[in-house]
Amino acid sequence: MNIVVEALQGGLAGLASYLAAHVLLCLVPAFFIAGALSALVPQQSIIRYLGPEAPKWVSYPAAAGAGSLLAVCSCTIQPLFAGIYKKGAGLGPAITFLFFAPAANILALSYTGVALGADFAIARIVLALVFGIGIGMIMAILFRQGEAARLAQGETFGSDAGISRQTLLFLATLVALLLAGTLKLDFLKTVLLGIELPVPGVGSLQAGLDRLLPVNEATGAEGLSVQGLFLIGLLLAIGAAAWRGLGQVDSGFNRLTPLALGLTLLTLVIAALGVRNSENGLFLALTVRSALVAALCVVLIPLARRFDPWDVQQWLWETWRFVKQIFPLLVVGVFLVGVIRVFIRPEWIQAVAGSNTVLANLAGVIFGVFMYFPTLVEVPVAKMFLSLGMHPGPLIAYLMADPELSLQSILITAAIIGKLKAWTYVGLVAVFSTLAGLSYGAWVDGASLWMLALPVGGFVALLVILLHRFERAMLARAS
Amino acid sequence: MLIKILGTGCAKCNRLEQLTREVVAEQGLDATFEHVTNMDEIMAYPIMTTPALVVDEAVKVAGRMPSKEEIAGWLKG
Numbered sequence: 001m002n003i004v005v006e007a008l009q010g011g012l013a014g015l016a017s018y019l020a021a022h023v024l025l026c027l028v029p030a031f032f033i034a035g036a037l038s039a040l041v042p043q044q045s046i047i048r049y050l051g052p053e054a055p056k057w058v059s060y061p062a063a064a065g066a067g068s069l070l071a072v073c074s075c076t077i078q079p080l081f082a083g084i085y086k087k088g089a090g091l092g093p094a095i096t097f098l099f100f101a102p103a104a105n106i107l108a109l110s111y112t113g114v115a116l117g118a119d120f121a122i123a124r125i126v127l128a129l130v131f132g133i134g135i136g137m138i139m140a141i142l143f144r145q146g147e148a149a150r151l152a153q154g155e156t157f158g159s160d161a162g163i164s165r166q167t168l169l170f171l172a173t174l175v176a177l178l179l180a181g182t183l184k185l186d187f188l189k190t191v192l193l194g195i196e197l198p199v200p201g202v203g204s205l206q207a208g209l210d211r212l213l214p215v216n217e218a219t220g221a222e223g224l225s226v227q228g229l230f231l232i233g234l235l236l237a238i239g240a241a242a243w244r245g246l247g248q249v250d251s252g253f254n255r256l257t258p259l260a261l262g263l264t265l266l267t268l269v270i271a272a273l274g275v276r277n278s279e280n281g282l283f284l285a286l287t288v289r290s291a292l293v294a295a296l297c298v299v300l301i302p303l304a305r306r307f308d309p310w311d312v313q314q315w316l317w318e319t320w321r322f323v324k325q326i327f328p329l330l331v332v333g334v335f336l337v338g339v340i341r342v343f344i345r346p347e348w349i350q351a352v353a354g355s356n357t358v359l360a361n362l363a364g365v366i367f368g369v370f371m372y373f374p375t376l377v378e379v380p381v382a383k384m385f386l387s388l389g390m391h392p393g394p395l396i397a398y399l400m401a402d403p404e405l406s407l408q409s410i411l412i413t414a415a416i417i418g419k420l421k422a423w424t425y426v427g428l429v430a431v432f433s434t435l436a437g438l439s440y441g442a443w444v445d446g447a448s449l450w451m452l453a454l455p456v457g458g459f460v461a462l463l464v465i466l467l468h469r470f471e472r473a474m475l476a477r478a479s
Numbered sequence: 480m481l482i483k484i485l486g487t488g489c490a491k492c493n494r495l496e497q498l499t500r501e502v503v504a505e506q507g508l509d510a511t512f513e514h515v516t517n518m519d520e521i522m523a524y525p526i527m528t529t530p531a532l533v534v535d536e537a538v539k540v541a542g543r544m545p546s547k548e549e550i551a552g553w554l555k556g
Contacts, residue, residue: 043528043542050527070528078487082518083527250494310546321490416518
């Protein structure tokens with residue numbers, strides 16, 4: 001009986017800390033950014049760099065850019081991948097796009113940064129970029145003979161659509177809001193103003209919360225504060241208002257739309273306040289962070305008003321669609337991870353992946369390949385492993401392999417590029433994720449950055465030269 | 480008039496079809512609808528992104544959601 005209670009408590013604790021601590025200042029802005037990227041950035045602005053004539057120093061980075069900017073939604077991944085492969089820049093950039101997209105979209109990146117730490121987020125994006133381009137080039141070299149002449153469809157790529165400055169400014173403000181809310185910098189914590197708010201019964205409420213969800217530093221259970229409880233309540237209110245307020249915004253703004261948006265802004269501002277329990281009430285600390293978040297929220301309103309109402313509706317509709325698509329799975333995922341956490345002994349993880357060995361990294365990759373978690377759930381899983389004592393190296397190997405290789409993505413890839421190419425890709429991802437884990441692990445263990453950057457950079461440079469050679473040879477034969 | 484919606488069945492694609500049907504009904508136009516979900520057929524058109532709207536085999540928009548006024552303009556023209 002005890003173990004059941006403990007497991008449920010574990011699940012709830014995970015959920016509480018997720019909702020109160022991680023979601024708000026990171027995922028709420030990230031969802032709005034994802035919606036804006038999807039609704040306001042014309043896809044042609046990046047696609048035009050992916051034509052069949054594009055030189056590879058343009059097409060590979062552009063493919064990576066498309067991966068992080070356009071591919072927040074599954075509706076775009078599949079046609080874009082098929083399009084780049086069949087009529088655009090070819091197999092190499094298509095593979096780079098496919099590899100980079102799940103690791104580098106705004107949602108994955110910001111959530112990784114907040115749950116695991118900024119160093120993991122940076123490692124994830126840098127390693128995914130380097131190895132994504134590397135794998136793309138290897139595929140292009142391996143299958144250079146099979147590259148059929150692609151249809152020259154000039155009109156597909158011939159467009160001068162750009163991202164307007166208004167959109168750029170808007171996106172930059174949203175990103176600034178995300179950073180102001182999440183960066184762990186000391187100056188953001190400077191207290192500008194403190195207010196003591198007398199709230200009777202706070203002490204006993206906190207005591208109750210602590211009994212329900214005990215704080216346990218050893219297992220990383222963060223408990224739930226009064227502020228957290230209040231924020232969860234606000235989240236529920238946003239959900240209720242947004243169901244119609246944002247869900248049906250595409251047929252016109254309705255009365256609930258401003259309510260949902262107002263509640264969202266209020267939630268962000270409250271989440272950015274420093275709140276401490278004092279003897280007979282709450283001590284509210286207005287920090288630089290809270291001031292910044294509030295200021296940016298205020299700035300957003302006139303910026304959004306400058307857009308066409310239709311664009312704003314599309315933005316809000318897309319944002320809510322992402323929330324509806326990803327959030328419920330994430331909530332269930334986080335709860336289950338919290339439950340499972342109770343049953344896994346740290347010794348097991350430490351025995352398998354406690355140090356940065358080839359075998360440990362391989363174990364991380366294999367777990368990633370065979371487990372399929374829905375979008376973003378890989379992050380709480382990784383957090384669990386980290387708290388159980390997994391070495392950061394194998395953890396990165398797992399984080400690289402899990403979203404890249406799921407059964408679903410392998411099947412889609414196989415349908416578009418053929419089985420042989422698809423399985424070669426799977427093999428390469430497994431090998432390179434292991435390598436990525438090993439290099440990050442070595443860096444964490446104290447190897448110098450240059451020692452690692454040189455071989456990795458040298459390897460990619462070698463690939464560029466090889467690919468260039470082969471292309472030259474093919475052109476020479478053709479003429 | 481033959482109206483094709485190209486898309487792999489995602490929310491945006493269904494939304495585009497719904498919007499276009501509304502415009503057709505409001506304008507009292509005579510149109511046949513086809514929702515193309517087959518990847519190869521979609522790729523036969525000069526587009527890279529879905530949803531896309533094709534009116535009498537001419538691509539009108541791809542990769543974004545047009546407003547109803549825009550759709551009405553294409554259908555009349």
